[in-house]
Amino acid sequence: MGTSFGQPYQADYRVAHNHARTAATRRHLLRYRTSLSCPRSSWTPHRGEKESLESYSEPIPLVVEVWSPSTGRYDARDKLDGYKLRGDLEIWLIDPYAFTLVAHRRQPDGTYTRRDFARGDVVEPVALAGVRIDLEQLFA
Amino acid sequence: MARMPVSEATFRQLSLEDDDTTWELVCGRLREKPTMTYDHGDLTDDLGYILRTALPGRLPRRP
Numbered sequence: 293m294g295t296s297f298g299q300p301y302q303a304d305y306r307v308a309h310n311h312a313r314t315a316a317t318r319r320h321l322l323r324y325r326t327s328l329s330c331p332r333s334s335w336t337p338h339r340g341e342k343e344s345l346e347s348y349s350e351p352i353p354l355v356v357e358v359w360s361p362s363t364g365r366y367d368a369r370d371k372l373d374g375y376k377l378r379g380d381l382e383i384w385l386i387d388p389y390a391f392t393l394v395a396h397r398r399q400p401d402g403t404y405t406r407r408d409f410a411r412g413d414v415v416e417p418v419a420l421a422g423v424r425i426d427l428e429q430l431f432a
Numbered sequence: 433m434a435r436m437p438v439s440e441a442t443f444r445q446l447s448l449e450d451d452d453t454t455w456e457l458v459c460g461r462l463r464e465k466p467t468m469t470y471d472h473g474d475l476t477d478d479l480g481y482i483l484r485t486a487l488p489g490r491l492p493r494r495p
Contacts, residue, residue, distance in 0.1 A: 388471040
């Protein structure tokens with residue numbers, strides 16, 4: 293994507309909401325709930341193509357999974373591993389019932405740190421400078 | 433939940449043609465994604481709105 297860890301993207305962003313898919317490997321395509329993908333060059337060339345499924349193989353600045361009773365275990369285990377395998381910069385796992393957010397953030401050496409947030413905290417995605425998510429507002 | 437092995441090409445074609453079901457391809461097998469709860473959908477919508485509002489720039493459109 294032409295962007296290294298910790299540097300804000302200069303291109304326009306796209307919020308892919310509950311429809312796009314991420315490709316961890318050629319045989320492992322995952323659908324994510326909400327995510328951001330950029331630069332625009334990763335998706336603009338495909339606009340107008342009737343036969344192209346929206347999927348992304350490049351690392352994404354922020355992937356968000358919202359916990360659901362039906363998919364929670366799968367999202368938190370299998371999908372999280374898939375996103376890390378892809379090299380996505382930041383992965384959020386949000387529990388709308390426990391009012392928590394767990395952020396997994398990629399480090400320069402390829403490992404991930406985990407940080408837990410709760411209602412009342414403000415979360416700032418590492419790769420998206422200037423973006424602040426007030427969890428009190430989000431969980432209201 | 434379908435667990436039949438399929439090719440990536442088949443998966444892509446099925447996903448494009450079947451609008452009623454959300455399909456995933458996991459280790460070469462089809463997986464049907466379950467539907468969402470009210471809380472899940474509500475939070476996802478709200479977060480999407482917040483992110484879109486907070487991010488600089490707008491989507492480029494075709495000329």
